[in-house]
Amino acid sequence: MTSIAFIGLGNMGAPMAxxxxxxxxxxxxxxxxxxxxxxxxxxxxxxxxxxxEALRDASAVVTMLPAGRHVRTxxxxxxxxxxxxxLLIDSSTIDVESARAxxxxxxxxxxxAVDAPVSGGTGGAKxxxxxxxxxxxAEAFAAARPIxxxxxxxxxxxxxxxxxxxxxxxxxxxxxxxxxAVGEAFxxxxxxxxxxxxxxxxxxxxSGQCWSLTTYCPVPGPVPTSPANNGYKPGxxxxxxxxxxxxxxxxxxxxxxxxxxxxxAADLYARFTAEGNAGTDFSGIIAMLRSAKP
Numbered sequence: 001m002t003s004i005a006f007i008g009l010g011n012m013g014a015p016m017a018x019x020x021x022x023x024x025x026x027x028x029x030x031x032x033x034x035x036x037x038x039x040x041x042x043x044x045x046x047x048x049x050x051x052x053e054a055l056r057d058a059s060a061v062v063t064m065l066p067a068g069r070h071v072r073t074x075x076x077x078x079x080x081x082x083x084x085x086x087l088l089i090d091s092s093t094i095d096v097e098s099a100r101a102x103x104x105x106x107x108x109x110x111x112x113a114v115d116a117p118v119s120g121g122t123g124g125a126k127x128x129x130x131x132x133x134x135x136x137x138a139e140a141f142a143a144a145r146p147i148x149x150x151x152x153x154x155x156x157x158x159x160x161x162x163x164x165x166x167x168x169x170x171x172x173x174x175x176x177x178x179x180x181a182v183g184e185a186f187x188x189x190x191x192x193x194x195x196x197x198x199x200x201x202x203x204x205x206x207s208g209q210c211w212s213l214t215t216y217c218p219v220p221g222p223v224p225t226s227p228a229n230n231g232y233k234p235g236x237x238x239x240x241x242x243x244x245x246x247x248x249x250x251x252x253x254x255x256x257x258x259x260x261x262x263x264x265a266a267d268l269y270a271r272f273t274a275e276g277n278a279g280t281d282f283s284g285i286i287a288m289l290r291s292a293k294p
Contacts, residue, residue: 005058009040013064015125016151018043023150030054052081060087068098075102079109087143088113096162103161112140117168121236129153135163172244176265178212183286186219196221218283232284239278242269
């Protein structure tokens with residue numbers, strides 16, 4: 001059993017912390033939101049009243065926070081308060097520069113660390129089937145792996161500091177682009193008189209097959225568990241997809257990489273969220289694609 005502090009108990013963090021507790025770890029969580037603390041407690045997570053309280057007996061810390069600036073602030077606090085040798089794991093999705101900066105904060109304090117963003121959404125967080133993309137030394141990865149395995153089914157060491165975040169933003173750029181492509185195909189198919197099921201049956205077993213189609217189909221019917229069958233309740237909210245696409249564009253600009261489809265996807269999701277759909281599942285963009293002018 002490991003004593004783990006879990007900082008950030010939102011829609012992803014709370015079920016992840018609950019899975020660690022179910023795996024037999026001693027988990028103490030904290031979030032600035034009283035409602036989030038209450039919901040995590042209902043899932044079986046012991047809740048602290050502050051970050052220092054959560055850290056008191058921890059030999060590992062997991063953070064799941066909204067943006068790089070939050071991770072920088074919290075890891076600076078952890079570096080001052082954590083016991084020597086405490087393992088730091090950040091599962092937030094943040095920019096690569098911030099990921100490398102917090103690794104440096106940890107290193108200066110003598111604390112092993114990994115960046116370990118996730119893929120799999122709230123469903124994967126609840127079911128402990130997340131994919132973790134991990135950046136850090138081989139030694140830190142080995143230490144983090146048993147903890148990550150309690151929350152996910154696929155753990156990939158992507159390289160040194162920041163490599164997990166790099167893999168995450170590249171993956172989610174693919175996801176955003178592919179969901180738009182699948183949405184456009186179904187919108188076109190509707191105008192051509194194709195049923196959703198017919199197009200799904202063909203594309204899901206042909207060269208158009210992809211996760212956005214077979215697991216997260218953006219129309220009701222073919223995949224009963226997709227958000228399309230639940231009023232496009234997230235899932236993975238459009239505002240989070242836009243965040244990740246913006247991170248990818250920032251990285252592309254910083255490195256001089258050409259990502260024209262990624263840029264277009266970011267523009268489309270910016271428009272979709274601006275139209276009042278920030279909290280809608282990202283697959284709901286099909287509604288905007290249907291009504292788009294040629």
